[in-house]
Amino acid sequence: MLNVSVLGYGTVGSGVVEVLTTNRESIAKKAGQEINVKYILDLRDFPGDPHEDKVVHDFNTIVNDADVQIVVETMGGVKPAYDFVKACLEAGKSVCTSNKELVAKHGAELLAIAKEKSINFFFEASVGGGIPVIRPMVQCLNGDVIEEISGILNGTTNYILSKMTTEGSDFDSVLKDAQDKGYAERNPEADVEGYDACRKIAILTSLAYGKQVDYEDIYTEGITKITDVDIKYAKALGAAIKIFGSSKKVGEHIYAKVAPVMINNAHPLYSVNDVFNGIFVKGNMVGDVMFYGSGAGKLPTASAVVADVVEAAKNLHTNIPVIWDSEKLILTDIKDASQRFFVRLSGSAAENADKVARIFGKVQVVDAGVTEEYAFITDEVKECEFTSKAEELGNVVSRIRVDF
Amino acid sequence: MLNVSVLGYGTVGSGVVEVLTTNRESIAKKAGQEINVKYILDLRDFPGDPHEDKVVHDFNTIVNDADVQIVVETMGGVKPAYDFVKACLEAGKSVCTSNKELVAKHGAELLAIAKEKSINFFFEASVGGGIPVIRPMVQCLNGDVIEEISGILNGTTNYILSKMTTEGSDFDSVLKDAQDKGYAERNPEADVEGYDACRKIAILTSLAYGKQVDYEDIYTEGITKITDVDIKYAKALGAAIKIFGSSKKVGEHIYAKVAPVMINNAHPLYSVNDVFNGIFVKGNMVGDVMFYGSGAGKLPTASAVVADVVEAAKNLHTNIPVIWDSEKLILTDIKDASQRFFVRLSGSAAENADKVARIFGKVQVVDAGVTEEYAFITDEVKECEFTSKAEELGNVVSRIRVDF
Numbered sequence: 001m002l003n004v005s006v007l008g009y010g011t012v013g014s015g016v017v018e019v020l021t022t023n024r025e026s027i028a029k030k031a032g033q034e035i036n037v038k039y040i041l042d043l044r045d046f047p048g049d050p051h052e053d054k055v056v057h058d059f060n061t062i063v064n065d066a067d068v069q070i071v072v073e074t075m076g077g078v079k080p081a082y083d084f085v086k087a088c089l090e091a092g093k094s095v096c097t098s099n100k101e102l103v104a105k106h107g108a109e110l111l112a113i114a115k116e117k118s119i120n121f122f123f124e125a126s127v128g129g130g131i132p133v134i135r136p137m138v139q140c141l142n143g144d145v146i147e148e149i150s151g152i153l154n155g156t157t158n159y160i161l162s163k164m165t166t167e168g169s170d171f172d173s174v175l176k177d178a179q180d181k182g183y184a185e186r187n188p189e190a191d192v193e194g195y196d197a198c199r200k201i202a203i204l205t206s207l208a209y210g211k212q213v214d215y216e217d218i219y220t221e222g223i224t225k226i227t228d229v230d231i232k233y234a235k236a237l238g239a240a241i242k243i244f245g246s247s248k249k250v251g252e253h254i255y256a257k258v259a260p261v262m263i264n265n266a267h268p269l270y271s272v273n274d275v276f277n278g279i280f281v282k283g284n285m286v287g288d289v290m291f292y293g294s295g296a297g298k299l300p301t302a303s304a305v306v307a308d309v310v311e312a313a314k315n316l317h318t319n320i321p322v323i324w325d326s327e328k329l330i331l332t333d334i335k336d337a338s339q340r341f342f343v344r345l346s347g348s349a350a351e352n353a354d355k356v357a358r359i360f361g362k363v364q365v366v367d368a369g370v371t372e373e374y375a376f377i378t379d380e381v382k383e384c385e386f387t388s389k390a391e392e393l394g395n396v397v398s399r400i401r402v403d404f
Numbered sequence: 405m406l407n408v409s410v411l412g413y414g415t416v417g418s419g420v421v422e423v424l425t426t427n428r429e430s431i432a433k434k435a436g437q438e439i440n441v442k443y444i445l446d447l448r449d450f451p452g453d454p455h456e457d458k459v460v461h462d463f464n465t466i467v468n469d470a471d472v473q474i475v476v477e478t479m480g481g482v483k484p485a486y487d488f489v490k491a492c493l494e495a496g497k498s499v500c501t502s503n504k505e506l507v508a509k510h511g512a513e514l515l516a517i518a519k520e521k522s523i524n525f526f527f528e529a530s531v532g533g534g535i536p537v538i539r540p541m542v543q544c545l546n547g548d549v550i551e552e553i554s555g556i557l558n559g560t561t562n563y564i565l566s567k568m569t570t571e572g573s574d575f576d577s578v579l580k581d582a583q584d585k586g587y588a589e590r591n592p593e594a595d596v597e598g599y600d601a602c603r604k605i606a607i608l609t610s611l612a613y614g615k616q617v618d619y620e621d622i623y624t625e626g627i628t629k630i631t632d633v634d635i636k637y638a639k640a641l642g643a644a645i646k647i648f649g650s651s652k653k654v655g656e657h658i659y660a661k662v663a664p665v666m667i668n669n670a671h672p673l674y675s676v677n678d679v680f681n682g683i684f685v686k687g688n689m690v691g692d693v694m695f696y697g698s699g700a701g702k703l704p705t706a707s708a709v710v711a712d713v714v715e716a717a718k719n720l721h722t723n724i725p726v727i728w729d730s731e732k733l734i735l736t737d738i739k740d741a742s743q744r745f746f747v748r749l750s751g752s753a754a755e756n757a758d759k760v761a762r763i764f765g766k767v768q769v770v771d772a773g774v775t776e777e778y779a780f781i782t783d784e785v786k787e788c789e790f791t792s793k794a795e796e797l798g799n800v801v802s803r804i805r806v807d808f
Contacts, residue, residue, distance in 0.1 A: 019547050019689050029614070030546045030727060124544060130690035132536075132544030139543075140528060140536030142434045143423050143710030210433070268696055271675050285423050286534035286697065286707035292672055293693035303690035306547030314725065321718060323434060 001034045002313050005062045007084055008075030009042040009055065012098050012125070015302030016072050017051055020309075027306065031313035038068055063087050070312045072305055073097040082106055089113040089121060094316070096308035098125035098301050104199040108212045108326040115319045122308035127153065127200045130300025131293035132307075133279045138207055138322055144283030146208040150246040150403075153200040155275035155296045156184045156191040157223050157243045161231075161260075162273040165240060170228045183275060193222035194243060194258040201245030204279070205256050207322070208247070211329035219257040219334045226260055229368075230398055233342065233375055236368035239264045241400060242272075253332040262342055264404040335384035340402040342366070344375045346395045359389050377402055405438040406717050409466045411488055412479030413446040413459065416502050416529070419706030420476050421455055424713075431710065435717035442472055467491050474716045476709055477501040486510055493517040493525060498720070500712035502529035502705050508603040512616045512730040519723045526712035531557065531604045534704025535697035536711075537683045542611055542726055548687030550612040554650040554807075557604040559679035559700045560588045560595035561627050561647045565635075565664075566677040569644060574632045587679060597626035598647060598662040605649030608683070609660050611726070612651070615733035623661040623738045630664055633772075634802055637746065637779055640772035643668045645804060646676075657736040666746055668808040739788035744806040746770070748779045750799045763793050781806055 004020070006013045017037055020027060028034045039062050040054045049055075062068055063084075071088040073095055075081045081102050085095050089110060097103065103110075103126045114121035124134045128151070137146075152158050156178060163174045175192070178184035190196045202215035223243050234241050239262045247256035263270055268290040272278035277295025282288055294300035311320070345352050349365075352374035356363055363376040378386065390396045408424070410417045421441055424431060432438045443466050444458045453459075466472055467488075475492040477499055479485045485506050489499050493514060501507065507514075507527045518525035528538050532555070541550075556562050560582060567578045579596070582588035594600045606619035627647050638645045643666045651660035667674055672694040676682035681699025686692055698704035715724075749756050753769075756778035760767055767780040782790065794800045 023547060023549055023689065026549050027547060032725075130687075131693055132540035132695075135544050136536035136540045136695075139715060140539050140708065140711045142714035143427060143431060143707045145427055145430050265675070271669070271672075283534075283707060285427065285703045285710075287701075287704055289535055289695070289697035291536075291540075291693070291695060294691050297691075299689045300691055303547045303687060304544065306689075307544045310546035311543060318722065321436075 001036050002031070002070065003036050003038040003068045004070045004072060004309060005039040005041065005068045006037060006072045006074060007041045008073065009040050009044070009046065010074065011298045012301045012305065013040070013072070013074035015298035016074060016305050019299065019302045019306045027310060031310045033313065035309060035313060038065070059084055063091050068093060069316060070094045070096065070309055072309065073099055073102070074305065075099065076101070078102055078105055085110060086113065089117060089119065092117050092119060094119040094121070094312040096122045096305050096312055098305050100126040100196070100199040100203065104202045104215050107203065107206060108324045111322055111324050112326070115321065118317050118319050120312050120315055120320055122312060124308050125301050125304035127203050128277050128279055128291065128293070129295040129297060130303045131277055131279065131291050131295060133291045134207065136291065137204065137281060141281065141283050141286060144285045146249065146281060147284055148246070148248045148282040149201065149204050149208060149279065150244045150269065151201065151204065151279040152242055152269055152272050152277050153197040153245045153279070153295065154191055154243065155277060156188065158272065158277070159183050159275045160192070161223060161226070161241055161243065164226070164228060164231050165235070168228055168231070171224065171226060192224055194220045197243060197245040197258045201247060201256055201258060205247040205254070206324050206329065209254060209329055210323035211325050211327050213256065213329045213331065217331050219259070221259040223260055225398065227398070229370060230400060232370065233344070233366055233368040234262055237262065237264070237366060239404070240270055242269060248337070254329065255334050255337045256331050257334050260400050262400055262402045262404070266404065336382060338380045338382050340380055341378045341386050342375070342400045342402050343378065343390070344373055344397040344399070345393060346372065346397050347374060348372060349374050355393065359392055373397065405440050406435070406474065407440050407442040407472045408474045408476060408713060409443040409445065409472045410441060410476045410478060411445045411485070412477065413444045413448070413450065414478065415702045416705045416709065417444070417476070417478035419702035420478060420709050423703065423706045423710045431714060435714045437717065439713060439717060442469070463488055467495050472497060473720060474498045474500065474713055476713065477503055477506070478709065479503065480505070482506055482509055489514060490517065493521060493523065496521050496523060498523040498525070498716040500526045500709050500716055502709050504530040504600070504603040504607060508606045508619050511607065511610060512728045515726055515728050516730070519725065522721050522723050524716050524719055524724055526716060528712050529705050529708035531607050532681050532683055532695065532697070533699040533701060534707045535681055535683065535695050535699060537695045538611060540695065541608065541685060545685065545687050545690060548689045550653065550685060551688055552650070552652045552686040553605065553608050553612060553683065554648045554673065555605060555608065555683040556646055556673055556676050556681050557601040557649045557683070557699065558595055558647065559681060560592065562676065562681070563587050563679045564596070565627060565630070565645055565647065568630070568632060568635050569639070572632055572635070575628065575630060596628055598624045601647065601649035601662045605651060605660060605662060609651040609658070610728050610733065613658060613733055614727035615729050615731050617660065617733045617735065621735050623663070625663040627664055629802060631802070633774060634804060636774065637748070637770055637772040638666055641666065641668070641770060643808070644674055646673060652741070657740070658733065659738050659741045660735050661738050664804050666804055666806045666808070671807065740786060742784045742786050744784055745782045745790050746779070746804045746806050747782065747794070748777055748801040749797060750776065750801050751778060752776060753778050759797065763796055777801065
């Protein structure tokens with residue numbers, strides 16, 4: 001029998017205990033032994049909970065117990081999660097976490113400690129919730145050089161954009177609806193401003209290139225400026241607006257960003273709607289692959305954590321190496337990246353067409369029946385060039401990057 | 405430096421050498437050492453090929469060379485691949501293969517030998533070509549009980565069905581076009597009759613439940629009876645016709661089959677078109693996940709084999725356990741499985757409606773503007789009941805299972 005302890009008995013933590021309980025038998029078979037939850041660390045008590053007798057309030061009870069071989073961290077945030085996880089690893093306990101912020105910030109260091117101690121630090125659940133994506137990328141695409149990762153990495157914003165599309169509603173009313181349904185937090189900033197997706201693309205990019213990507217370096221643009229009128233244009237184009245966390249390798253340059261993007265139905269992520277997540281990866285040999293599923297939620301996320309626990313149990317004294325050095329990966333400023341832009345200008349076609357032709361040359365005009373506007377898609381242009389040309393136009397209502 | 409030898413220098417085998425050459429540097433980094441191709445076994449010579457000096461004709465050269473630590477098997481078929489692979493494993497060499505027939509038939513035995521010898525037998529490329537699916541299923545869904553696997557597992561038939569849908573053409577002319585383009589073999593039986601998909605769903609089901617699924621036990625129905633008129637009806641329903649290899653756990657029963665199925669746009673595999681493959685997996689905790697990508701082709705398949713080589717290199721003397729016992733998994737006869745059926749009858753609505761109502765009760769009538777036909781979708785009904793009811797009808801033109 002193998003003892004696990006869970007740090008944080010919130011949504012994911014209680015999900016982990018539920019998965020371990022519900023699938024106890026099949027998990028024991030796959031792990032090679034019974035997996036027992038010995039302690040649950042939380043500040044609160046849980047009277048009436050079937051596991052209330054396992055709840056402890058002192059982290060030292062867990063870290064000092066030599067019978068605890070695996071620790072699950074589902075507290076979220078960096079403090080005190082970082083100190084706890086580090087202490088557990090240093091005490092020779094493997095750690096499985098769903099904590100994207102911790103992994104994005106301290107992944108390299110924690111992996112190095114795990115390696116030194118011949119144990120494991122696993123974090124499959126930190127990106128894409130229940131979707132297998134980290135292990136497939138690290139183990140199954142090892143023959144490839146990763147050229148692009150584009151992910152719908154945040155269920156809340158995908159739900160909002162999907163609802164705006166199907167119902168034609170505006171951002172604020174859909175956000176309110178999402179909050180009422182519990183899909184969005186009362187303080188929605190981490191989701192709608194793209195910060196959550198930013199941590200996740202930082203993790204994926206670090207793993208793809210084996211070096212530390214600091215998420216502060218990633219250009220991040222949320223969805224708060226996307227309006228129902230933008231969506232109307234997207235529909236006229238047969239396109240969808242999604243928010244992607246993405247990174248691209250162009251020669252020796254690596255670009256990373258979080259931003260809304262228009263995609264058409266040729267893109268594998270086009271039909272990833274509602275709270276689902278999807279991660280598209282392009283390898284120089286395998287071509288396009290895509291992983292799809294529930295990117296959040298109690299049981300899907302817990303399922304990924306428990307799969308890590310089973311892997312940790314199967315490799316109790318064997319470190320499975322993951323290349324993620326603490327050496328910083330220098331991202332190239334996206335001002336040098338090129339793509340097409342969708343642009344809306346105030347004023348009629350007559351007022352704008354000549355000016356646009358002069359500044360951008362030939363463009364693809366987009367007609368969605370919106371009066372007193374002129375909309376178009378540019379050819380591929382560098383971000384910095386686009387920015388100065390948009391300034392020259394002077395009357396840009398909105399602009400969205402285009403990926404087709 | 406680590407020496408690999410490749411058995412079979414055909415499409416996939418030469419792709420493996422190409423991937424190892426093209427990505428030599430990044431692969432060495434990930435594997436922890438240089439990977440060198442020492443021998444290539446083939447009956448033919450390859451004058452002018454950059455690797456012609458590595459070609460050998462005698463398998464013993466490879467199996468008796470203690471410097472060869474990993475063998476790639478890309479010959480296909482069971483004979484002589486089985487003897488060669490077994491001999492390599494018994495000689496302490498890890499084997500990575502793309503050979504679905506070998507794996508479906510002898511997977512359990514070859515995994516047992518690898519375990520005994522503390523080496524590895526890997527076969528990621530045997531299902532889904534370049535798509536990571538076996539390792540994700542075996543390692544990332546370990547917390548779940550798998551309730552369903554449904555896969556578009558054969559690129560040729562998916563291409564044919566996609567073309568029939570987009571172009572409205574009939575089966576024979578699309579097959580001819582696919583053969584001309586090299587997407588279908590001159591003898592297309594293994595693809596169009598579903599035998600290829602059958603091997604693949606046998607492998608996935610064996611891994612999902614840890615026991616041997618004999619592919620001879622799997623009900624297999626190809627796409628040769630699907631006509632352009634069936635597709636017309638599917639379109640009228642907003643549905644697509646796909647051929648799935650699928651297995652389902654219902655209580656203690658496990659059903660498996662290969663057959664055409666109608667799905668609608670709520671299904672994650674709905675937009676998997678052309679030669680792409682997609683595998684949908686439902687776990688009791690994670691819910692729906694889906695893997696998408698190139699299910700065949702030289703470089704995508706080789707990419708998966710090379711990723712296995714890297715894993716084998718990282719675990720040269722450590723067996724990564726996979727649960728697949730030789731004990732046979734008894735599948736329940738699909739005659740007891742229930743689903744809805746789409747049915748076309750000859751004759752008008754007036755001639756059929758009463759009879760259908762008497763035999764099937766209330767049905768969903770489908771109108772696709774086809775004259776002298778009456779088409780409908782039944783409620784859920786057991787296969788065996790459906791068969792006897794269809795016999796009673798007497799004038800069934802075609803019937804397709806419905807998954808919505």
